[in-house]
Amino acid sequence: MASQELRALFEEDRADRRVLVEKDQGTDRRQAIAPDELIARDARRLRRLEHLIAEGALNDADDYFHAAMLLQHGPDRAHHQRAHELAKQAADLGSQPARWLAAAAHDRWLMAGGLPQRYGTQYRAEGDRWVLHEVDPTTSDEERAQWDVPPLEQARRRAEEMTRERPPLPPAPIRRPNTT
Numbered sequence: 001m002a003s004q005e006l007r008a009l010f011e012e013d014r015a016d017r018r019v020l021v022e023k024d025q026g027t028d029r030r031q032a033i034a035p036d037e038l039i040a041r042d043a044r045r046l047r048r049l050e051h052l053i054a055e056g057a058l059n060d061a062d063d064y065f066h067a068a069m070l071l072q073h074g075p076d077r078a079h080h081q082r083a084h085e086l087a088k089q090a091a092d093l094g095s096q097p098a099r100w101l102a103a104a105a106h107d108r109w110l111m112a113g114g115l116p117q118r119y120g121t122q123y124r125a126e127g128d129r130w131v132l133h134e135v136d137p138t139t140s141d142e143e144r145a146q147w148d149v150p151p152l153e154q155a156r157r158r159a160e161e162m163t164r165e166r167p168p169l170p171p172a173p174i175r176r177p178n179t180t
Contacts, residue, residue, distance in 0.1 A: 002057035009045050010066035013073060016041055042073050064090035065098045072105050080109035096148070103147035107133075119144050120155040125168030130159045 019033055033041075049070050058064050064086045071083035083105035090098035100121070107117035111124075116134040123130045132155050141151040150158075 002052055002055065003059065003063055006049075006052060006057060006063050006066040009048060010069055013042070013045060013070055017073075039075070042070075042075070045070055046074055046079070058086070061090045061093035061095035061098065064093060065095045065101065068098065068101055068105065072101065072108065077109050077112045080105050080112060084109060099146075099148040103144070103149050119147060119149045120152050121149055123159055123162065128163075128167050128170070130162040130168060132156055132159045 016033060016038060049067055052058075053067065058067055068083045068086035068090060071079045071086065074080065074083070084102055087098045087102035087105055091102055103119040104121040107119050107121045110117050111122045111133050116136045118136050118139045120132055120135045120139075122133045124133050125131075135152060135155075144151060149155075
């Protein structure tokens, strides 16, 4: 039962992000889920996940993977660290996609701390283009491959592709109330 609920939370999380991408590729990219709505939905999922973990709901590789993905989308570095730990456990239990997720969660944790990422999985908007967040040069492509992360040059090309396919949106204008 708990595994089914974890999967449902995971699928809901994926659906929210799929809507963002699909609407982002449409003509009116501002119609995607509002950031504050996505934050609220993520927070609700994280609260439920914390209860499930406390109840001992993580039993197999899929459970650990689903929990890690939800935590990966959390707002705090502590969420990203926990996502990394759970993804590593899922990988140890045989989940292939958890290998990349463990690397991505670690990169997100580093990035959120203002540090260079290790594997090269995280991107950020810089003006009207996507760029790969700074990467620690001591990490080799061989080490990336151990975590199912593509070579660094491929990650850099991905930033260019992302910019061509859907460049970052400029910040929405701030609307000030009319006081006249």
